[in-house]
Amino acid sequence: MADDADGGDGEQLAPEADETNEAPALIMAKIEQRGKDVDALLRKQQVADALKTALADPPTNTRDENCKDANYAVMLKAIMSVKEVDPVLSQLSSKEADILMKYLYKGLASGEKAICDQCLRLHEKLTEKVGVGSIIRALGDSKHTV
Amino acid sequence: MLAVCPNSNEVHIFRVPPGSVSGSELERIHVLKNHDQLVSGIDWAPSSNCIVTCSHDRNAYVWNFDGKEWQPVLVILRLQRAATSVKWSSKENKFAVGSGAKSVCVCYYEQENNWWVSKLIRKKHSSTVQSVAWHPNNALLATASTDFKCRIFNAFVKGVDAKTDAVGDTKFGDVLMQIDSASGWVHDVDWSPSGEKLAFTAHDSSLHVIDIGAGTPVQTVSMKELPLRAVLFLSETRLVAAGYDNVPFLFGLNDSGSWCLLKNLDEPKASSAEKSGSTFSSAFEKFKGQGAPTDSLEPLKPPATIHENCITTLQALGPAGYSSTTRFSSSGLDGKVVTWELKGVLEGVSGLKL
Numbered sequence: 001m002a003d004d005a006d007g008g009d010g011e012q013l014a015p016e017a018d019e020t021n022e023a024p025a026l027i028m029a030k031i032e033q034r035g036k037d038v039d040a041l042l043r044k045q046q047v048a049d050a051l052k053t054a055l056a057d058p059p060t061n062t063r064d065e066n067c068k069d070a071n072y073a074v075m076l077k078a079i080m081s082v083k084e085v086d087p088v089l090s091q092l093s094s095k096e097a098d099i100l101m102k103y104l105y106k107g108l109a110s111g112e113k114a115i116c117d118q119c120l121r122l123h124e125k126l127t128e129k130v131g132v133g134s135i136i137r138a139l140g141d142s143k144h145t146v
Numbered sequence: 147m148l149a150v151c152p153n154s155n156e157v158h159i160f161r162v163p164p165g166s167v168s169g170s171e172l173e174r175i176h177v178l179k180n181h182d183q184l185v186s187g188i189d190w191a192p193s194s195n196c197i198v199t200c201s202h203d204r205n206a207y208v209w210n211f212d213g214k215e216w217q218p219v220l221v222i223l224r225l226q227r228a229a230t231s232v233k234w235s236s237k238e239n240k241f242a243v244g245s246g247a248k249s250v251c252v253c254y255y256e257q258e259n260n261w262w263v264s265k266l267i268r269k270k271h272s273s274t275v276q277s278v279a280w281h282p283n284n285a286l287l288a289t290a291s292t293d294f295k296c297r298i299f300n301a302f303v304k305g306v307d308a309k310t311d312a313v314g315d316t317k318f319g320d321v322l323m324q325i326d327s328a329s330g331w332v333h334d335v336d337w338s339p340s341g342e343k344l345a346f347t348a349h350d351s352s353l354h355v356i357d358i359g360a361g362t363p364v365q366t367v368s369m370k371e372l373p374l375r376a377v378l379f380l381s382e383t384r385l386v387a388a389g390y391d392n393v394p395f396l397f398g399l400n401d402s403g404s405w406c407l408l409k410n411l412d413e414p415k416a417s418s419a420e421k422s423g424s425t426f427s428s429a430f431e432k433f434k435g436q437g438a439p440t441d442s443l444e445p446l447k448p449p450a451t452i453h454e455n456c457i458t459t460l461q462a463l464g465p466a467g468y469s470s471t472t473r474f475s476s477s478g479l480d481g482k483v484v485t486w487e488l489k490g491v492l493e494g495v496s497g498l499k500l
Contacts, residue, residue, distance in 0.1 A: 094368055131369070131371060133351030133368060133370045137352075137368065143329045
């Protein structure tokens with residue numbers, strides 16, 4: 001059916017400008033620094049703090065895949081170091097839990113057995129804590145991907 | 147009386163038969179059928195007693211009761227896509243229709259032509275408009291759209307509305323506010339009785355409330371549960387929202403000025419231990435039953451909630467222009483309409499089965 005009265009289907013979503021005007025290089029620098037912080041905390045066996053640090057300020061507003069991958073690598077280090085799940089998860093805020101959920105799904109998507117095992121273990125406990133709402137937010141959020 | 151659409155192109159009007167004590171049995175008195183396709187929205191104006199319906203056939207009808215029958219008047223919406231929702235404005239001289247054509251029609255009655263005229267708000271939405279809500283001042287319109295945004299429009303129509311209702315120096319169809327806090331489809335939107343606050347629900351399992359009067363930023367309540375499909379203000383400090391969990395939730399404004407989940411209004415009476423995971427296990431049981439047909443089928447457990455499927459609409463019951471109400475009804479995909487009565491914190495529930 002002709003749809004020209006409404007501007008047609010060709011009418012595209014107005015391209016959304018990157019919400020942060022930060023250059024990818026700047027974000028990368030932050031991620032690198034965060035990676036070092038996480039490494040330091042992991043060496044001190046402070047896993048919960050390492051995870052919280054890794055979860056801080058995720059590059060959700062940029063479209064730059066390199067930034068996302070770099071942050072995922074940092075995140076993965078923290079996730080894989082979690083041994084006792086409950087005490088670590090209990091320290092997360094609901095915002096941090098939502099972000100962690102996204103990274104768990106990203107981990108599951110990798111298909112590597114060790115990563116998937118660990119992500120599933122965390123996923124079970126995290127769902128108990130924050131419910132299915134968080135899963136909906138992780139899967140349904142196409143705007144703030146990690 | 148009650149008007150419902152049984153998921154077809156008809157609208158059925160029910161009433162509680164005179165002499166009925168419990169009010170739980172209903173009698174069908176009218177069937178309105180003029181639409182060609184699924185009726186997607188019904189709104190009944192309390193004071194003018196007109197019903198407006200809109201449908202996927204891209205038309206709307208205004209129905210007037212002449213004492214015997216409901217007489218339809220066709221409204222040409224000039225839409226290219228299905229209409230999704232319809233609402234009367236507070237003064238009932240206009241109604242708004244949301245549609246899949248990324249536009250909203252504001253319709254008003256033209257005396258000279260004896261005709262409902264539609265005025266379009268176009269090119270402001272980048273996706274389907276799921277729901278519309280009128281501000282009590284009759285001039286502002288809030289829309290919920292699947293482009294993840296909630297918007298407020300100026301819907302003042304010159305010559306129809308009193309000049310005193312005009313909104314600043316903006317024109318009809320101007321976006322006055324665009325709220326971009328949701329990260330999923332916005333399903334439903336509602337104004338508080340005073341029009342100071344606006345609430346909307348989105349498919350990211352969250353409820354968003356903005357106090358426009360106070361000019362505070364949007365508050366987002368992220369829920370543990372499944373997304374909410376409908377939202378309804380009961381008063382300035384209380385609202386109910388319901389959706390894919392089949393139960394209405396009561397939200398409230400606490401002393402520190404933030405909105406939070408107060409309670410589930412359909413709390414299962416059974417012990418909580420039995421409740422946990424029951425929806426999953428019963429679903430699994432059903433699948434098991436299908437996989438192994440030789441197994442003797444266990445009788446299905448009665449559902450733990452009154453609604454057995456997603457709640458799609460909430461409607462306040464009470465005088466028009468209320469400042470607070472305790473009664474509302476909900477309807478869902480299970481074909482049930484349930485009326486709810488809140489008594490303080492306690493509530494009595496009467497279910498109406500259709």
